[in-house]
Amino acid sequence: MPFVLQYPDATFGEKLSSLVGQHNEHRFFFTRLLFLADNALFDSSFVLLYTFNAVIPLLGVWIVLKCCDERRPLVRAVIIASCLCFLYHLFQRENFTWEFQSQFFLAYYLPLLGYYLIIRFWTDSLLKNAIMVAVAALMCAFTMANGVVFALPLALLFMWNRETRPIAFVALAVLVAVLTLYLFILPYAGNPDHGSFTKDVLPNLGRYILYILTYIGSPFGEEVLFGSIFVLCFVRLLWLSLTRESLIDLRNVLLLYILFYGATAAVTGIGRVNFGVEQALESRYLTPTLLAWLCLLILGLLRIETAKWHRRIYNGVLPFLAVVALVTQYDKFKEVGLHGVERDTARLALCLGIEDEVAIERVYARA
Numbered sequence: 001m002p003f004v005l006q007y008p009d010a011t012f013g014e015k016l017s018s019l020v021g022q023h024n025e026h027r028f029f030f031t032r033l034l035f036l037a038d039n040a041l042f043d044s045s046f047v048l049l050y051t052f053n054a055v056i057p058l059l060g061v062w063i064v065l066k067c068c069d070e071r072r073p074l075v076r077a078v079i080i081a082s083c084l085c086f087l088y089h090l091f092q093r094e095n096f097t098w099e100f101q102s103q104f105f106l107a108y109y110l111p112l113l114g115y116y117l118i119i120r121f122w123t124d125s126l127l128k129n130a131i132m133v134a135v136a137a138l139m140c141a142f143t144m145a146n147g148v149v150f151a152l153p154l155a156l157l158f159m160w161n162r163e164t165r166p167i168a169f170v171a172l173a174v175l176v177a178v179l180t181l182y183l184f185i186l187p188y189a190g191n192p193d194h195g196s197f198t199k200d201v202l203p204n205l206g207r208y209i210l211y212i213l214t215y216i217g218s219p220f221g222e223e224v225l226f227g228s229i230f231v232l233c234f235v236r237l238l239w240l241s242l243t244r245e246s247l248i249d250l251r252n253v254l255l256l257y258i259l260f261y262g263a264t265a266a267v268t269g270i271g272r273v274n275f276g277v278e279q280a281l282e283s284r285y286l287t288p289t290l291l292a293w294l295c296l297l298i299l300g301l302l303r304i305e306t307a308k309w310h311r312r313i314y315n316g317v318l319p320f321l322a323v324v325a326l327v328t329q330y331d332k333f334k335e336v337g338l339h340g341v342e343r344d345t346a347r348l349a350l351c352l353g354i355e356d357e358v359a360i361e362r363v364y365a366r367a
Contacts, residue, residue: 030142111147211273258296
């Protein structure tokens with residue numbers, strides 16, 4: 001609200017500075033534009049923000065479907081149903097009910113879109129490809145702090161192939177340029193409450209690895225087990241992609257997103273492991289995690305679709321997982337009524353001037 005109220009009377013320089021200024025370690029340029037648009041169109045009633053949060057997962061559905069464009073109609077229909085179950089799952093309830101979490105959706109869906117556009121419109125011109133990478137990397141950097149590593153997966157993947165190696169070096173240059181802009185050219189101050197690599201990771205690597213595996217396996221009860229399964233499956237799929245096919249393939253959009261997600265989990269672990277491993281189970285972290293599991297699932301199923309003896313498995317896995325997702329979705333949906341009671345209690349406490357931090361912070365995040 002202070003940002004929205006102060007923006008109209010600010011000078012041009014102050015407006016630009018406020019749009020790209022820090023909040024913790026993040027720069028929410030696009031989310032702040034949404035704040036201004038919601039204020040202008042809906043008097044800051046959050047209509048635009050809630051609508052955005054509700055609609056943006058459809059972008060993920062569309063991109064996954066485009067990566068499976070040549071599949072049979074029935075398979076495509078099941079993929080759409082599975083995408084909707086995963087990407088709208090109420091495990092990530094905070095990101096739907098906290099109006100300002102458009103930043104979190106943008107931090108993951110915008111990189112996915114960037115990878116899709118780069119692969120989809122790949123050309124023989126190194127300059128055109130470099131421009132696409134640079135523009136996408138710059139846009140992702142102003143969603144949340146993790147967006148600065150957008151070009152890293154491109155560099156890692158394209159370095160393996162002689163044909164794409166020049167763009168890998170371009171991606172590395174873009175990565176360095178974006179980091180320089182974000183950390184050194186624009187004013188930047190680290191968050192003293194967050195952990196550091198030297199103080200919180202190196203002295204206890206086991207705890208750090210446990211945090212990452214918990215982060216990855218958070219949709220399931222046995223987080224470390226499923227996190228380990230995810231890592232092993234991804235390494236296998238990555239190896240097959242590097243050794244058996246062209247890297248300019250729409251399926252590798254999903255591969256690039258998982259690499260980006262892995263980098264995000266690693267960076268999040270550095271900053272958050274000092275709060276304890278259980279912090280990796282935060283509801284909002286399910287947005288990138290569910291998308292990563294969906295990408296892994298689709299990659300695996302596309303890999304076995306061509307084998308005739310696997311057809312029955314392939315045709316049964318997606319419907320089964322869709323049913324499981326729907327059942328767990330229903331269980332989570334029943335909790336929404338309880339969340340409404342929590343929100344009303346928090347509002348009542350605020351109106352009465354009662355500083356019930358336990359009740360209030362379950363609903364409204366501390367600024």
